[in-house]
Amino acid sequence: MTSDISIRREHDVVVVTPVGEMDAVTSPGLADVLEEVLAADRPRGVVVDLAKVGFCDSRCIGVLVAAFRRGRDLDVGFVVAEPQQQVNRLFVIAGIDQVIPIVPSTDEAVDSLRG
Numbered sequence: 001m002t003s004d005i006s007i008r009r010e011h012d013v014v015v016v017t018p019v020g021e022m023d024a025v026t027s028p029g030l031a032d033v034l035e036e037v038l039a040a041d042r043p044r045g046v047v048v049d050l051a052k053v054g055f056c057d058s059r060c061i062g063v064l065v066a067a068f069r070r071g072r073d074l075d076v077g078f079v080v081a082e083p084q085q086q087v088n089r090l091f092v093i094a095g096i097d098q099v100i101p102i103v104p105s106t107d108e109a110v111d112s113l114r115g
Helices: 027-040 058-073 085-094 106-114
Strands: 003-010 013-022 043-049 052-055 077-081
Touching: 003 027, 003 043, 003 077, 013 027, 013 058, 013 106, 027 043, 043 058, 043 106, 052 058, 052 077, 052 085, 058 085
Parallel strands: 013 043, 013 052, 043 077
Antiparallel strands: 003 013
C-alpha cells in the first residue's frame, strides 16, 4: 500500500497530511517531508494530521518521534492531530502520547501552535 502526503501552510504553521498506511515502505517518505518542512523556513509549528491514516507501525512512530525531537531542537512546535482509533491506540500503548502532544482536531492543533 502506498501513501500520499500533502502539505499546506496556515499562516506560520505547516500541516502535513499523509493518506493511507504508514509502514516501513511509506514512512521514509513522511520522514523526508517532515525534514524538508523543518529545514525550509522554520515554521512556528508543524501539525501531522493523521485523520486519513488507517495504519501506522513502529517505523512511523520512529519517524514522528525523530521529527518531534528535531522540531524541539529548532524551537518549532510539533503536534499530531486526529489519529484514527487504531493508530491512537498504538500511540497510547507505545507511550507516544506522553511524548508528542496529540490533539483531537487539526484546527485545534493549528490554534495551539499559533498562540
